[in-house]
Amino acid sequence: MFKGGYAGSALHIDLTAGKIERVALDEGLARKFIGGFGLNNKLAFDHIPQGIDPFSPQNVIIIGAGLLGGTAVPGSSKIMATTKMPINQAIGTAFGGGFSYMLKSAGYDYLIISGKAQRPCYIKIIDEEIELCEASSLWGKDIHEVTDELRARYGSTSNVIAIGPAGERLVRFALTLINKFATLGRGGLGAVFGSKNLKAIVVQGSRGVGVAREQEFMRLVDSLTETMLKIPFRNEWIRLGIYLGWPTWTKVGFVGKNWSELYPEDRATQLYGPQEYQKIFKATIACPSCPLGDKAVLEIKEGEFAGLVAPVSHGLGCVLSWGIRGDVGSLARAVKCHDLCNRYGLDDLTATALMDLVVDLYQAGIISRSDADGLELKRDFTTSMALIEKMGKREGLGDLLAEGFRAVVARFGKEAERYAVEIKGLDVMIDPRGHLEGMGAISQCVNPRGTYGIAGNSPAFRAGTTPDKIAKYCQRIGASTEAIQRICGPAEFNLGRLTKYAEDWYSVCCCLGICARQSVIQCYDLSLAAQLYTAATDWDISQEELLLAGERAWNILKLANVREGFTRKDDRLPDKFLEPLKTTAGEVYLMDYNRTRRLTRDDLERLLDDYYQERGWELARGVPTKEKLAQLGLEKEAATLPH
Ligand code: SF4
Secondary structure (H helix, E strand, O other), X not given: OOOOOOOOEEEEEEOOOXXXXXXXXXXXXHHHOOOOHHHHHHHHHHHOOOOOOOOOOOOOEEEEEOOOOOOOOOOOOEEEEEEEOOOOOOEEEEEEEOOHHHHHHOOOOEEEEEOOOOOOEEEEEEOOEEEEEEOOOOOOOOHHHHHHHHHHHHOOOOEXXXXXXXXXXXXXXXXXXXXXXXXXOOOOHHHHHHHOOEEEEEEEOOOOOOOOOHHHHHHHHHHHHHHHHOOOOHHHHXXXXXXXXXXXXXXXXXXXXXXXXXXXXXXXXHHHOHHHHHHHEEEEEOOOOOOOOOEEEXXXXXXXXXXXXXXXXXXXXXXXXXXXXXXXXXXXXXXXXXXXXXXXXXXXXXXXXXXXXXXXXXXXXXXXXXXXXXXXXXOOHHHHHHHHHHHHHXXXXXXXXXXXXXXXXXXXXXXXXXXXXXXXOEEOOOOOOOOOOOOOOHHHHHOOOOOOHHHHOOHHHOOOOOHHHHHHHHHHOOOOHHHHXXXXXXXXXXXXXXXXXXXXXXXXXXXXXXXXXXXHHOOOOHHHHHHHHHHHHOOOOOHHHHHHHHHHHHHHHHHHHHHXXXXXXXXXXXXXXXXXXXXXXXXXXXXXXXXXOEOOHHXXXXXXXXXXXXXXXXXXXXXEOHHHHHHOOOHHHHOOOOO
């Protein structure tokens, strides 16, 4: 019996049969696998057949809301989407802002979508009115057009997840956008939608989301909201978002030329810096219930793109992708490229990484001008725009790029391999050479879905954080005293061991739907998360039990990927990061956290050993042991482990 938190129902949607079934949420399952991340991963494990082609109708898409999604808890509106990803055949759970409030208000905690519709369709969920609707007139339209059209039909407050032409054409890194501004589905969720002839999902709910112990719940919400409203840099954050970290980004984060050179600091600031950003910033957008909104609407007021209005997930995204890596020469041009990617439904981080790759191959003479459809491939605006169009339409070279890194390497041979900077077939997000931090080095390697650094985020993200601060963080997220001793010394700070706890904490937050951006997640701790869970559901839970649920959710996702053949050999930092990074101040190397010595491949292997050991996994293969799975209550699932 659900007294609150959960809506209590789910929808199973079979697109082949055109059948929609409303099912009751299983209480035992919801207690064991919490919210979005836990339930999504368990359902993926149960419903995605081993070895299936991501584009097979048998692949499923699970869209699930976090337990606190739809309540007044600040920054808790994340929706999770899980499927087998076409970019790398991994099973991944992506998350994005919004949608969960409306889904739960309509009465549903999650959707499982299977099969393939005969003709283009979209799913309409208006409370109890659920329908598969004809979408032929929407097919071919970009994400903005589709979202606007569906909102015109079903109301401006309805929430829409949509794909663009790239998803329809099965570009393996096509993503979806929620309400035009929140990205969802790095790794090709948009292409899985396309393979099912599914253009969009639109939802409108009117019931709200109840909680069990209202007074207790609102006391926690009020106190948390007050904390967030009092954050000293709140006003700047709302205006600048991730741009606030500009000085750090220019020193270590803006790596261009296919991970070879740090972009010159003065050029970055002159072309793309905060002053330029202020000129085009139009408004902040916040996910529902978030007092720290950092998504934005940008408006170009003059020049070649005057009149362009672009909603963006965060302002710095345009700079990281097209500004630095595309070297397009102005912030307006970077916004133009970013907006075009969004309209096609292309993941622009992967798109720029592929552009970086083919420019290097062209300059090394591995790709000829005729391979490049007559283009002279350079890092500039003309090449960037041409490749986005080609990828979005799957034309010429773009058709090959649409298949991802490994297809490019397979086409151009062994020589091309060393230029492809990827982990598990997915582009790297962060260069770990500026400082060896959680997001850069280990977390990107061990994430089961491929490179996704955010899960290992911690104060160790910033170089020079004291052991004392790291210990406090570990306490906040529930690491035991013994674990903290192993992480913080006495020999040296151990990033491999810390990553396990940062991931489990991230997993807990994803189960609840809490946003992982630093401004939000830093306001939470394990104790508060457990109190919110209990007040919402009326189910008492200890901090240890909640943390165990987070660990369970992580392990079952890992197990799903072990079943797909991923092992330690795939958890490998590309050789590129063992080479020096060129900067105007000299060469920078991959160093230990305190920057006392240069790291080798052997050091990285030792950090991986530490990570697996802390997780209680087998060292040789980097996979969960049967004992660990039994401890997490996953005995049944353990039976599927390869010997
Ligand atoms: S910090 Fe940004 S992404 Fe996170 S909930 Fe708030 S608006 Fe959404």
